[in-house]
Amino acid sequence: MPVTRRSGLRINYTVAGSGPPLVLIHGYTASGHSNWIAAGWVDFLAAHWRVLVPDLRGHGSSQKPYTPSAYSMAAMAADVLAVMDEEGVDSAPVFGYSMGGMVALELLLEHAARVDAAIIGGMGSYFPRRRGRFALERQDPRSAAPRRSVGQRVKFLAGYFARFDPIAIEAVYRGVFKNGRPVGKERLATIRKPLLVAAGDKDVFYEPAQELARLVPGARFVALPNEGHVSAIGSPVFRAAVAEFLAGTTAAPRG
Secondary structure: OOEEOOOOOOEEEEEEOOOOEEEEEOOOOOOHHHHHHOOOHHHHHOOOOEEEEEOOOOOOOOOOOOOHHHOOHHHHHHHHHHHHHHOOOOOEEEEEEOHHHHHHHHHHHHOHHHEEEEEEEOOOOOOOOOOOOOOOOOOOOOOOOOOOOHHHHHHHHHHHHHOOOHHHHHHHHHHHOOOOOOOOHHHHOOOOOOEEEEEEOOOOOHHHHHHHHHHOOOOEEEEEOOOOOOHHHHOHHHHHHHHHHHHHHOOOOOO
8 A cells, every 4th residue: 555644644545547547535434445445436436547545644544643633624635635746646536525525625725726626425515413423324225325245244344443543533523523614605606626516315414515516606416315424425326427527527538
């Protein structure tokens, strides 16, 4: 697994595929592996893209400071840019899920020259009141996302907890979510890059995600029927929308 220290901490990341670069940014408590590799996104996208998948600070195999001051949206964005710099990528589309969507917004607002287009899933312009710190949900019987067998769930959870540090995750929460909102709404109208926003209609972030798409000029919103915050990442509707968006807004080859 490649490593960079360009953002001041050790950031581990994965590279897969060939073609134009594309950056995948995972959510809170997750990792590049659990959010993107185990869910099949890397295999899906690597057919046409050189996919860069960082483990943000405090997550996965990257360095995990225990002080909240080490964590902020600016610092997380710096981790992503460090990986891009290490790989010689000047700009690329970015795809962030949940907290990764907050990082994508930070990049759109503070480093727009480095972002060609953006996809944000499971995140919106505000935090819903009934939001919990962790997404614990039962998959809707009508969900179209794949269901893991018992053995697959055990294997997934074993890998997940092997990369999970509860002290660091608490520090991340206190550092990143302290402002109580993903971004100031008044700034969203300044975004001028192509943007796709998606959320499951069973996700507490569904309405905030709809509002995010309304507030960003030209943004497109895709509803993921019968999906919650966790199951949406496996939605075939989401996968098809992402493939269409990337093909329509960048130089990705069609296969």
